[in-house]
Amino acid sequence: MKGKAKAADYLLYDPASGTYREDPEQAVRDDVEKHYWLHVGRTILKDWRLYVMLVPMLLVFLFWRYLPMYELLGAFKVPDEVLPVAQQDFSGFSYFKELLVGGQQVSTDFWRALRNTFLLSFYGLCFGFPMPIILALFFNEVRSNIGRSALQVMTYLPKFMSTVVMTSLVTMLVKQQSLTTNMGIISQLLVDMGHIVTQLLSGLGDWLNIASLQNVTVTFLSQETAAAGLLNNPDFFRGIYQISGIWEGAGYDSIVFFAAIIAISPTSYEAAQIDGAGKMAQMRYVVLPSIISTIVIMLITRIGSLLNIGYEKVLLLYNDKTYVTADVVSTFAQRHGIEGTRKGLASAAEMMNNVIGMMLVIGANKIAQKASNVSLY
């Protein structure tokens, strides 16, 4: 009965003979503990095909996702044309200081870009986010299947354009007037609409004999502003950005909400109707509770990506006249780092944006986990 004291650890009790015997797996466990890396190597070798399959993916991500992160070191270094980033001299936090509290033009621009980044996303959250939900509620009201499908296809369509084609179309629709071409058709229609409403009102004023109506002029958009090109006017950039975003995405984004709504059993509506619920009460007590979890998840994801704004669309729509409202951190970095020569400064600017963005994403995912037991990743 030697080692009965240690029995709890790795000796197994054999009820047949009433004795203790060695656990055959214990030797393996001991071995693994003693030679951990040897064990790892053996497992990999035994199953090498599986690990070989991982290699291409890991290499791709290493080369073109993680090596750029190494280049971020440039945000702390003195730039040098010849030396690789590792051998350059440290400049400490000088770029960060210059951007945040430098007091120069570049610092004002950076704060402006940070504010614009946040505002473009925030307005998207306020105006762009509810649109797909409203659309889905409306789609649910269309009884004819063919009619609904037709409307859905029409609203999904803009999603299938690339960013370049979408922005080209937007540019053409609101472009400036020149010697050879008229202004864009949307500007034209907005200007005309003002004239038409003015005429209608003055007609109404004549008819009812109200002097104040006869002389009122309604302008949605003045001729001069429209002729100068709406994309050259900083006051219009955010509006155009949001409206084109809704045009492009609202129909397509409504799919997920619509799916949640049609999953509601018809008996729920019937029960509500028997209880005397009108349309609004049905919305409040039947539809809303069924789609609220989808809405919450989407909202949290959206908040998480507040600072991860798509740079391509801004880059394709803005110009030097609209920097005041249009310049975001990515485009700021693109101008200074890729077109210009201040690579370290540009890296530092984007790094700050992306680090805050990452914290938002992780925080949002944590909240989503808490709220619904659903993890987004």
Place this chain on the structure above:
Amino acid sequence: MKRKLEISELIFRIISCTLLTIFAIACLYPFLYAVSASVSGKHAVEYGEVVLLPKDIQFEAFARMFNDNMFWNSYSNTLFLTVYGTVWSLVYSILGAYALSKKRLLFRKTFNFILVFTMWFSAGLVPQYLNYLATKEVFNAVGITDDKWLVVIAMGMAAMNIILLRNAFEGVPSEIEEAAIVDGATEFQVLSKVYIPMSKSTIATVSLFFAISRWNGYFWARQMISNKNEHPLQVFIRLKLEEFTDPEAMAGWNEVYASDSVIYALIVCSIVPILIIYPFIQKYFAKGVNVGGVKE
């Protein structure tokens, strides 16, 4: 017996149908206008007389596009990038996702984290630009001087797509795999004969995502492809737009059609192929939204 509609329901229904129709028409209108403007006469376009229907029909603007070698060239470049890019992305994504879906994989959590982290944090434009420049040098040194291959190989990875594939592979019952192994299948055969056929719809969705991002790729293609003959369609469209909306460059325009018609014709040409394949891909597109990577 059908219940009579409540008055509030009726009003709501009418309002929603009306607003939906208005929104749908507003969605469609820019396309219709683009088609009309591309085939309308010079005077009609230049004086804003085209509102919905074309006027003084001409097809010279389209003819100009179709006779432009650069246009066809850019189309074939885009096809090249889309086909090779999608295939390459799919190959390493499927292989990697398969390995990640196996519980027995050592350091599985670490590998997953390596992927997911790229969704949270990106180095940013400038470091990526420097990285691509370095890659370009390496590629040139080993004899790949065609920048298109740089775009194909070094761009377009998406961690989200790999996670979608991994989730699909995890959903395949392990008994089938065990049966295949008993029958003597190798690891690769298990993947190609069992897993891929059983997750066809997810693979279709993911390939669609890859293909779309390749087809739409603009910024890096413009930055990294130096030879004008190798520009993809998106870059070609953008350069044309920049050229044609510059009032000074267009001051001397004296063709029989308006300069705007050329841009509209180009836009129409780039949308039409997508409209043709749209009915075939629509089902995967809608499905893709719902898989969304949500994991219980």
